[in-house]
Amino acid sequence: MPRQKMITPHGNLEQAVKETAWKQIAEFGAAALSLRAIARELGITAPAIYKYYPNRDALVTALIVDAFTSFGEAQAQSIASLPQTAHAQRLMTLGLAYHQWAMQYPERYHLIFGTPIAGYSAPAEITMPAAACSLDVLVNTLASAQTAGLLNMGSIPAMTAEVQSMLQTWQNSAAPHVHIEVLFLALTVWARVHGLVSLQTGNQFPLFITNPGAIYRRELERIVNETIQLKN
Amino acid sequence: MPRQKMITPHGNLEQAVKETAWKQIAEFGAAALSLRAIARELGITAPAIYKYYPNRDALVTALIVDAFTSFGEAQAQSIASLPQTAHAQRLMTLGLAYHQWAMQYPERYHLIFGTPIAGYSAPAEITMPAAACSLDVLVNTLASAQTAGLLNMGSIPAMTAEVQSMLQTWQNSAAPHVHIEVLFLALTVWARVHGLVSLQTGNQFPLFITNPGAIYRRELERIVNETIQLKN
């Protein structure tokens, strides 16, 4: 009985492997990702995958890079058509896009922002630029609000020397024209949003919270209101 | 060559298995937890574990319950000796204890609040009460501030009917005397704190943030200031 040919020939296999990998990560988790299982589902033999990825970890790394790219693009696109001066709207839209991307691709979200896969450590020189990039859109949005004098920095507590120096390092190496208060706000806005989203994707809310998305929207409004001042 | 006896006899094995399991989860992740590996490290044979746990998942469930208990106790104890009326101090202390517990037991933190283990789903009737309980201390702290008229609820956006009804369900079944605004605040304070903590335990901050704990402390101050009003 000849093996049925299930894949389109020639090179599309590299893409097909990644797509199947995502499917399996969604079902069994990234730690259980198996080249043999991917090959089985694609109707090829496992060694064929080695023509495209030297080993299992290389595939995981490729998936992580793709996830960061997809995330960054979703962030940038969400506000692309909004006027530069609609600061509150831009922040709100970014936050909604963050949530929506995570809901649409929970496996991708978990892979880049969830519990790290033990026994695998992503090569920092590959993932770190992607990670830093993904915060850029948020930083820029807050920075332009600050330039317009509409960023509410009153609630930021006095920073210790240590915090200041960390933020300055960041400022020097990635965002020379952005005030460190803006960087602090970006970090905390990100963390606040991430907290709710990761509780939701992980199903860790109390049972009664049947629609975490609705809670998210309220909290996002609160964050935007606390962060961006109304125009006067 | 006789096998060396490495464990204390009689019943302590149940505890020893859990301790070794935590060690291995820290190193290899919960998804890779292996009864054979635990047995190997303890100097016993794998089937011996079946005298205490009917299968692998039962062990994981026991670990999760333990983690929730440890977490809940750490929360309760942290504020046990503080005066009931020191609302801001109590919230601050709770937040610091949350962070400290997560740093001390990152594996436990990941197991109960991290990315769920794919292929394993905890029996809800066991973990859900524990999970709900673990929020209780926070809810009570905020509720007593609210009773004293010191909870800042001004920043809470108007709630949609849907959000109100979810919170009312929660209120009815678990916290009958607590206003739903307090429940909303508890949820969001938890999520904000969780966001920073999970980014830190997952090493997901930008490289420049060499001491995420310092950022956490600033942000926690900000949360407390926004949540609890100063006495007048």
Added chain:
DNA sequence: TGTACATCAGTGAACGCGCGTTCACTGATGTAC
């Protein structure tokens, strides 16, 4: 104090399984002449 016996924690062999990775190979494709 001494013996027979029940208990039961832990053993060791075995089961069937899936895994990552290697290696020599095949056979379709496309090019050079």
Added chain:
DNA sequence: TGTACATCAGTGAACGCGCGTTCACTGATGTAC
């Protein structure tokens, strides 16, 4: 238009491994008389 040849994507067998779980068992312990 036809033939010889190189390329290289994918094959299939094999490696050594660790896993969860089962089962009949052993041998130390403690109790009953």
